[in-house]
Amino acid sequence: MRVCVVGAGAVGGVLGGRLARAGVPVSALARGATLDALRTRGWLVDSESAPAAAVSADAADLGPHDVVIVAVKSHHLPVLAPALTPLIGPSTVVVPALNGVPWWFFHEFGGALEGTVLDATDPDRTVTAALPPSQVLGCVVHLAARQAEPGHALLTAGDELIIGEPSGAPSERAGRVAELLRSGGFRVTVSDAIQRDVWFKLWGNMTMNPISALTSATADLILDDPLVNAFIQRVMTEAAAIGALIGAPIAQSTEDRVAVTRRLGAFKTSMLQDAEAGRPIELDALVTAVSEIGARLAVPTPNIDALLGLTRLAARRRGLYPTA
Numbered sequence: 001m002r003v004c005v006v007g008a009g010a011v012g013g014v015l016g017g018r019l020a021r022a023g024v025p026v027s028a029l030a031r032g033a034t035l036d037a038l039r040t041r042g043w044l045v046d047s048e049s050a051p052a053a054a055v056s057a058d059a060a061d062l063g064p065h066d067v068v069i070v071a072v073k074s075h076h077l078p079v080l081a082p083a084l085t086p087l088i089g090p091s092t093v094v095v096p097a098l099n100g101v102p103w104w105f106f107h108e109f110g111g112a113l114e115g116t117v118l119d120a121t122d123p124d125r126t127v128t129a130a131l132p133p134s135q136v137l138g139c140v141v142h143l144a145a146r147q148a149e150p151g152h153a154l155l156t157a158g159d160e161l162i163i164g165e166p167s168g169a170p171s172e173r174a175g176r177v178a179e180l181l182r183s184g185g186f187r188v189t190v191s192d193a194i195q196r197d198v199w200f201k202l203w204g205n206m207t208m209n210p211i212s213a214l215t216s217a218t219a220d221l222i223l224d225d226p227l228v229n230a231f232i233q234r235v236m237t238e239a240a241a242i243g244a245l246i247g248a249p250i251a252q253s254t255e256d257r258v259a260v261t262r263r264l265g266a267f268k269t270s271m272l273q274d275a276e277a278g279r280p281i282e283l284d285a286l287v288t289a290v291s292e293i294g295a296r297l298a299v300p301t302p303n304i305d306a307l308l309g310l311t312r313l314a315a316r317r318r319g320l321y322p323t324a
């Protein structure tokens, strides 16, 4: 199976590198220093390297693949997606390894918002046009990775991936992709409700990540502040109510979910790391999208909107989010 990774950063580097180590031909669409590193020494994950099948900044050089793993930060996609069409043939499976509410989320999900494309994550519908939801196999990434340097990915915690058809139905392609990912040493679950898995992960990071970017605080400090902790749980309560309405109910209590995060100690969320490095933050997929879903359902989201407004303004002031 020919695989192409779009965005060979932390997650893309781990996925691509592990698959390449297992003997899978994995090419990369990359740019800048990452492109140079992949060209020179191939994939490098932890201390293990493997040749890259092909590497280019131009998808036309790479051509159609059986599986395209999309692992850029979600805010890159609206501009990048149209350039990805040469990678996509009629039977290509697109596996988005992204956090937040993805562009394909309401495809074959049923309910009041069936087929909705969100302005928050696909404002000009370029992503939906270039990466058709019918070719998407949903994915949730439950691992932590970072880049030691361009082209050198480190897997720092976890190894779990959840994949699933947006419709929830079993499929031959889900089985094929699960086997592929397992060959890279990942623990893979095939879900019959992948949107629930997306929503559950989002439920944790849609609060911690923006609050950390807003306050520059590690997770322990955020959760030790009783007012911030209570605010987080109000945001989570609103998000859980939306989840229940769209068919992604959450069984856990907010207290229990927060306790799980608290046990991780004094860590910096990925959004805080991006903010500190002066990189744009992934606010739209994590928070703007949830606010938009609430608005589309006419569900009031005062706490989500307060979080969004404050984080967006702070990020704009620091050049980490586009101005209106």
Ligand SMILES: NC(=O)C1=CN([C@@H]2O[C@H](COP(=O)(O)OP(=O)(O)OC[C@H]3O[C@@H](n4cnc5c(N)ncnc54)[C@H](OP(=O)(O)O)[C@@H]3O)[C@@H](O)[C@H]2O)C=CC1
Binding pocket: 006, 007, 008, 009, 010, 011, 012, 029, 030, 031, 032, 033, 034, 071, 072, 073, 074, 076, 080, 097, 098, 099, 100, 141, 142, 143, 144, 145, 146, 147, 270, 282
């Ligand atoms: N890191 C983690 O532990 C986890 C991350 N996630 C999610 O996975 C997704 C990817 O995150 P992560 O791997 O951390 O992000 P990174 O920033 O490490 O990697 C993204 C990569 O995409 C590249 N990229 C962006 N635009 C282009 C372009 N136009 N052409 C070619 N390459 C491009 C970036 O290149 P450049 O460096 O040049 O900008 C970078 O190498 C996000 O949605 C994140 O929230 C999910 C679970 C865990």
Ligand SMILES: CC(C)(CO)C(=O)C(=O)O
Binding pocket: 204, 205, 206, 208, 209, 268, 269, 270, 271
């Ligand atoms: C670890 C966790 C859940 C914190 O919100 C996360 O997803 C992130 O840092 O991006």
